[in-house]
Amino acid sequence: MAGASVELVSSVKCFNGFQKVYKHVSKELNCSMNFSLYEPVKANPEEKFPVLFYLSGLTCTEQNFIQKSGFQRFASEKKLIVVGPDTSPRGCNLPGDSERWDFGVSAGCYLDALMEPWSKNYRMYSYVTKELTQLIKDNFPNTGKFGIFGHSMGGHGAMVIGLRNPDLFLSLSAFAPICNPTQTEWGKDVAFKNYLGEENRAKWNIYDSTEVIKSYDGPERNILVDQGDDDEFLNTILLPQNLKAAADSNPKVKVNLRMHPGFNHSYFFISTFMADHIEHHAKILNA
Amino acid sequence: MAGASVELVSSVKCFNGFQKVYKHVSKELNCSMNFSLYEPVKANPEEKFPVLFYLSGLTCTEQNFIQKSGFQRFASEKKLIVVGPDTSPRGCNLPGDSERWDFGVSAGCYLDALMEPWSKNYRMYSYVTKELTQLIKDNFPNTGKFGIFGHSMGGHGAMVIGLRNPDLFLSLSAFAPICNPTQTEWGKDVAFKNYLGEENRAKWNIYDSTEVIKSYDGPERNILVDQGDDDEFLNTILLPQNLKAAADSNPKVKVNLRMHPGFNHSYFFISTFMADHIEHHAKILNA
Numbered sequence: 001m002a003g004a005s006v007e008l009v010s011s012v013k014c015f016n017g018f019q020k021v022y023k024h025v026s027k028e029l030n031c032s033m034n035f036s037l038y039e040p041v042k043a044n045p046e047e048k049f050p051v052l053f054y055l056s057g058l059t060c061t062e063q064n065f066i067q068k069s070g071f072q073r074f075a076s077e078k079k080l081i082v083v084g085p086d087t088s089p090r091g092c093n094l095p096g097d098s099e100r101w102d103f104g105v106s107a108g109c110y111l112d113a114l115m116e117p118w119s120k121n122y123r124m125y126s127y128v129t130k131e132l133t134q135l136i137k138d139n140f141p142n143t144g145k146f147g148i149f150g151h152s153m154g155g156h157g158a159m160v161i162g163l164r165n166p167d168l169f170l171s172l173s174a175f176a177p178i179c180n181p182t183q184t185e186w187g188k189d190v191a192f193k194n195y196l197g198e199e200n201r202a203k204w205n206i207y208d209s210t211e212v213i214k215s216y217d218g219p220e221r222n223i224l225v226d227q228g229d230d231d232e233f234l235n236t237i238l239l240p241q242n243l244k245a246a247a248d249s250n251p252k253v254k255v256n257l258r259m260h261p262g263f264n265h266s267y268f269f270i271s272t273f274m275a276d277h278i279e280h281h282a283k284i285l286n287a
Numbered sequence: 288m289a290g291a292s293v294e295l296v297s298s299v300k301c302f303n304g305f306q307k308v309y310k311h312v313s314k315e316l317n318c319s320m321n322f323s324l325y326e327p328v329k330a331n332p333e334e335k336f337p338v339l340f341y342l343s344g345l346t347c348t349e350q351n352f353i354q355k356s357g358f359q360r361f362a363s364e365k366k367l368i369v370v371g372p373d374t375s376p377r378g379c380n381l382p383g384d385s386e387r388w389d390f391g392v393s394a395g396c397y398l399d400a401l402m403e404p405w406s407k408n409y410r411m412y413s414y415v416t417k418e419l420t421q422l423i424k425d426n427f428p429n430t431g432k433f434g435i436f437g438h439s440m441g442g443h444g445a446m447v448i449g450l451r452n453p454d455l456f457l458s459l460s461a462f463a464p465i466c467n468p469t470q471t472e473w474g475k476d477v478a479f480k481n482y483l484g485e486e487n488r489a490k491w492n493i494y495d496s497t498e499v500i501k502s503y504d505g506p507e508r509n510i511l512v513d514q515g516d517d518d519e520f521l522n523t524i525l526l527p528q529n530l531k532a533a534a535d536s537n538p539k540v541k542v543n544l545r546m547h548p549g550f551n552h553s554y555f556f557i558s559t560f561m562a563d564h565i566e567h568h569a570k571i572l573n574a
Contacts, residue, residue, distance in 0.1 A: 067355050
């Protein structure tokens with residue numbers, strides 16, 4: 001088997017499969033990275049499964065999702081490999097990378113940074129779309145059908161990456177995604193300002209899923225988005241109504257935005273609707 | 288409403304219910320304690336539900352179970368209140384209470400200690416069977432039907448408490464319980480020795496579920512026990528075969544011991560079989 005190698009860190013049986021964690025040296029990020037991988041048991045050695053990528057939110061590692069979301073029950077039933085990368089480069093010790101919970105370490109924003117000192121390591125967009133997908137192709141036999149979903153910052157990542165790479169990611173959904181970061185204080189004053197720079201303002205829109213939808217002209221997409229209406233970030237950072245409005249103006253993008261009374265931003269919300277998301281992806285990936 | 292009061296710490300919607308955490312001042316333990324409580328949404332204000340108690344294992348607080356087990360999906364479906372106490376007194380700062388992961392803080396062993404300096408605070412048996420159950424009766428309307436289950440040290444607690452209080456706890460199950468602590472190094476040299484004392488050796492058996500089963504003469508019990516065969520504690524601390532042998536010799540106790548190939552001691556194992564346990568309890572408590 002060709003390609004870069006991965007090292008198994010842990011493997012634990014969970015439902016009819018194994019929850020594994022691997023590490024590898026990333027060339028895009030210039031550091032060692034962990035990722036989680038759930039692998040259903042094969043009925044025979046030749047059996048292959050689709051691959052669903054999950055992108056986590058601010059402050060997370062690869063652990064939160066595998067410990068708290070309960071996805072394994074449904075990935076096991078639907079026979080999907082599920083891969084969960086970390087949320088930023090690790091161990092780079094760049095100046096200022098650990099001063100804020102919403103910037104730097106564990107806040108890589110799934111973009112390719114243009115500004116110093118971030119541009120050598122903070123390349124999570126290329127990491128997910130090129131390096132990690134290739135690593136999975138090289139090391140884990142699969143059907144070649146990929147999907148992507150995520151939560152919050154990871155919902156933003158999944159939407160941007162999924163919409164900009166429709167041939168690579170056939171299915172797409174998000175939990176409480178950051179939908180329109182160029183219109184929020186976090187985007188304008190923190191993440192995009194520092195990673196991308198004011199002087200590159202023209203390039204911000206390629207990392208804003210509301211803007212990406214406005215100009216989207218690929219194959220028709222059906223996107224499931226779940227959002228709690230008691231989410232503490234709803235009207236300051238997430239802005240799902242902007243995403244929905246953009247989709248309503250583009251016949252190529254259908255966003256099924258489901259507002260859920262009383263739910264907040266936590267994994268208690270995610271776990272409640274996980275079955276529906278796995279079902280959404282399995283329908284497309286197992287078709 | 289009479290009785291001691293509880294203070295709400297947090298409440299988060301999860302499935303069709305709310306995952307809450309409360310705190311209260313415990314008279315049995317002489318300290319402030321947290322407990323978790325999952326409360327299904329009521330169809331009408333008068334609707335009442337049974338109560339299922341979950342006892343956690345060594346090193347846990349009330350948080351591990353509510354974040355990692357995925358029980359809320361099934362408690363919501365079956366309409367059960369689920370209560371999860373902490374695993375020991377907190378904040379007492381007794382000499383030596385934080386030197387070992389398997390003794391003292393987060394290792395209360397669900398017994399009433401007889402030895403100094405533990406006997407004033409380490410009264411988890413009375414806390415669960417008397418104070419906490421009364422607190423639930425006083426503060427949360429319910430059908431009066433209680434069940435109990437737990438994991439590891441909490442599986443030991445559930446078995447001992449459930450078998451010794453058959454009129455209070457109608458249903459009983461355990462994940463990877465510590466079954467015969469008087470025959471293990473942890474029991475003989477650490478927990479029972481220090482909490483109960485060598486001079487009280489005759490009283491150890493009331494906190495050993497294998498011994499309790501041998502002399503059990505109450506109403507017939509059907510107990511579900513799940514155990515992974517790749518569990519790192521299987522043959523040193525857990526000893527489920529001793530429990531099964533005792534049950535096989537007592538027609539009043541039926542233990543359905545299910546050995547699961549490849550599973551270890553973690554919440555990945557617990558989450559895999561959670562649906563079966565909630566079903567086991569719901570059948571009895573909702574009858």
